[in-house]
Amino acid sequence: MAGITGIGSGMDIKGMVDAIVAAERAPKEGQLANLEKKTTTQLTSLGQLKSAISNFQSALSTLNSPSSFLARSAASSDTKVMTASASQSAQAGSYKIDVQQLASSSKVALAAINGEAKLNTGTLNIKVGDSALPGITIDSSNNTLAGIRDAINEAGKSDGVSATIITDDHGSRLVLSSSKAGEGNDITVAVDEVGVEEGRVSLSELAYRGPTSKPVLDDFTEEDEPEAAYAAALAAYEKGGQTLATAQSAKLTVDGLSVTRDSNSISDVVAGLSFDLKSAGSSTLTVTKDEAGVEANVKKFVEAYNTLMTFINTETNVTPVNDTSKPVVGALVGDASVRTLVNTIRSELVSPQGEGAIRALADMGITTKKDGTLEMDSDKVKKAVSTDFEGVAAYFTGDSGLTSRLSDKLKPYTDGGGILESRTDSLQATIDKVDKQKEDLDTRMKALEERLYKQYNAMDSLVAQLMSTSDSLTQLFDSMPGFVTQKK
Structure with a gap:
């Protein structure tokens, strides 16, 4: 250095x-x-x-x-019929459950029309049971099946109503589905048509007030041409709106007591127990302490x-x-x-x-x-x-x-x-002190190194000067007359 x-x-x-x-x-x-x-x-x-x-x-x-000790477990003898869970308030015991029918929601297919056709303008009023969705405005921006489908999905998303398009042998249909189960919660569609233009499909084609009876040939015996009248009525029936699924409530008995609910997830029948119904059938529910x-x-x-x-x-x-x-x-x-x-x-x-x-x-x-x-x-x-x-x-x-x-x-x-x-803090303080002592040691060793270099360099410089003086004296003596040096 x-x-x-x-x-x-x-x-x-x-x-x-x-x-x-x-x-x-x-x-x-x-x-x-x-x-x-x-x-x-x-x-x-x-x-x-x-x-x-x-x-x-x-x-x-x-x-x-x-x-940990109040927990209860609930076991179903047939999990294909139902499953269950128990809270701490459930009492130990067993229950005989008979499920007659599951709760289901409504699904309808509206009348079949040409899927590419334009429809007249107006308003669709959709109801699920007694609950009505906001009126859906049909104008020149959405008067196609696809446009109406998108408008229904937007208006019905908070009410659990959705729409899709299915094309069958009779044409394209809007199929409406509801997530609201329970008897009486069927879908109906009313139409208020205000803008009628030639060449467009009547918006009233999408009206649906509920299922109709399928025509029977015997009902047309008094017509002049009963077969033709029956065929026309059957074609109109098949092309018209249809109920794909009827809304219904779950029906079951608990130890012989009748229970009707609008959902397959039931938690208000037996205190502390929740049922999830899966299918019609019988099951024994056993509630025990969670040993x-x-x-x-x-x-x-x-x-x-x-x-x-x-x-x-x-x-x-x-x-x-x-x-x-x-x-x-x-x-x-x-x-x-x-x-x-x-x-x-x-x-x-x-x-x-x-x-x-x-x-x-x-x-x-x-x-x-x-x-x-x-x-x-x-x-x-x-x-x-x-x-x-x-x-x-x-x-x-x-x-x-x-x-x-x-x-x-x-x-x-x-x-x-x-x-x-406290022990950890004390040990950490010791490590901090060690780090500080390491720094101090490095500082001392650096100072020692510098001091030694100065001392040895000074000694080296002195030796160099002495050797130079020695060389000068030798040369001086060599140049003196009569001075003879003896070299080995």
């Missing part, structure tokens, strides 16, 4: 300076590296510990929720606890390797806060509670192993939930239940400003 060096002395000044700086840096640099590594490892372990505690708290919260859900939540509790304890065991263990190698030491060995956490949790797990048959985890088949983790006997847990559902609920839930007590003990560790956050 100080220019060309070693000219006078021939010494490797750069190599010497680098060696001295490296020797001076090494002890402090190694100390800082070890401290940083240890602190970073502890910081990472505390973050993982906090995550494991949070997962355990989530499992506790789920298990302590009233919905399987409770078992699953208990299993999640055990798994979350074991995950937490396994992590703590790993991070607080000292594992011997061999006689010549140092043991593997966990990042949280000797951490008093972790030791206190473990003791607190275990104390709550072994504390008996209540006066019933379920007073401890062992009473339902959950025992503690040598390493501190829990072992769950699924059959015993299932039996406990099945035979003493309320007892299991009382053990886990409520202000004095196990989950509530454990949650209270864990809060000081995970809350903002709590034990783990």
